[in-house]
Amino acid sequence: MFPKSTERVSAKSVKQLTIIIVSYNTAPMTLKAIEALDLHNRSVDYDCIVIDNASTDGSVEKISEAFPMVRVISLRENVGFACANNLAASYCTTPYLLLLNPDTEADVGAVCALMTFAKAAPGAGIWGGRTVFSDRTLNKASCWAAPSLHSLLFRAVGLSRIFSQSALFNPEEYGNWERDDIRQVDIVVGCLLLIRRDIWNMLGGFNSKYFMYGEDADLCLRARALGCQPMITPDAQIVHHVGASTNNNDEKAILVMKARVSLIQDHWPAWQVRYGILLMWFWSALRFVITRPLAYSGNSKGVLSAQRWQLIWRRRDTWLNGYDQA
Template sequence: MEKLDAKQDDHDAELTVIIISYNTVGMTLKAIKTLYANTHDTQFDCVVFDNASTDGSAQAIAAAFPDIKLIASGQNLGFAYANNVVAAHCTTPYFLLLNPDTETQAGAVDALMSFARTQPRAGIWGGRTVFADGSLNIASCWAAPSLRSLFFRALGLSTLFPRSAFINPETYGRWPRDTPREVDIVVGCFLLIRRSLWETLNGFQPKYYMYGEDSDLCLRARAMGYRPMITPEAQIVHHVGASTPRNVEKAILVMKARMSLIQDHWPRWKVGLGLCLMWVWSALRFAVTRPFAASSHPRRRASAERWQTLWSKRRTWLSGYDQA
């Protein structure tokens, strides 16, 4: 892995944009291109950390953007640890974590920086995300998992009533992300944070190898009195999950991350209840989908196989990420 200088020379930059890439060469190039094309009022540096991609990402980025800082890792360090490595060597007042599968729209970064200056109490800021067709992607922010949200999720009611703020509180109900609002969690695909707060929090917890690291960061900031916010004035396109296809391995990591958030942020007396609800959630879906294991319908059969694997590996994800 290329080594960073002791401290990056940030010149007059106010912001460092950090992109962690992994096997998304075309999208990563587009993410960098749109970042520079649509940011006009903010002086920023961009650092791309390539997590041992096998699709020629590092070479293509170096050829297309020779002036940006590129670190080509010889091994996949995961999203959390890679961000920590880059951030440790940057001195700008703000960091912006930007996914490689995003496209920055006009003025998005400028608007986000302006919003941060007017809302310093937030500490962490995010914007509005849309899909490639322009439709709303609600996954720019979430509410923290709760006993209520896990209870309704375990029973399948959050799937039946996805837009109910009471039954599905983690999605904030019908709110279309068209107004500034305080949120529990700003998603790491487009997350702005003050460097001083990042350093106080010691960045991401490395145990969150993939998924959950942004939730943990925001919840730790909230525990200190900060109130993360998002603004609709800063909008990006997010091609969700391009570097992590939907498969059983991803699902296990997501479940592990959720269990770790319960362990790390719930009162001790609630943790056992959370574990039980996660167990019930997977048990019911395993039972419901099991009859489709031999189905001729590919999607039904795939769902059955997925939940069968998740159920068989429940001990793995119910323990959460390692505490080390």
């Protein structure tokens, strides 16, 4: 079990939570995210920090003007999601940190429910909620199981897609679990991730080599190695308008593959790593071959899929080594 919190909050202290939002050319959505917090989650007294990754859409000025109570930190260059969160967290003094994506809108009482859950299950150390798409249908990507040899094999040969509701063949998504009950998970996704600040500090925050994608998985897996038991509650729900910070889907595809390779390198037993990298190569090669006919199908989704896997295959040298180890 992870050690109890070392934080001491005086009786006079009110704020126990700081919400951190990393923005990058997402001014309209970031404003909506803060507005949802302000309208629907006033029962929690929190600080809010928006750290801006050198946006060019006037995010800093717009957010500062609309919400003067929010601390806005403007960076001169895009340092990535991981480094930006680390920098923002260095300014925090509250016992809890909540990482929230700019393309989210918290439901009524979501933050309060998450804080209540954290205090009821302190051993978890990291807590998350339930995410839905804009149409209110379930978005499973609030949590994941850790990737493994067999989960990657099933992804590579397509069984995870064919049997998406199977916990056996689609273990990373926890099969058909609707995220409708409390459960321990391996990974809480960084779009809505609550963590004790002392645990964050002990872990050194995000590993900064993960520029974007994979940093939350790495954090949770390192926390689990120290005794944390991350948990999900359905009572804390947000709408996640996916992908606002990465408008270039080609860039996202490469970063996701690179992050998966880095997670294999960083968290799998040494003897499994070479097999994991081989499966990543096989996965991309097989998808490249299978989707080639779709490029000429006239179906827009099929064409996009073929183009994406063509790009991933041709740029395999870019991601097969993972993120730089420096």
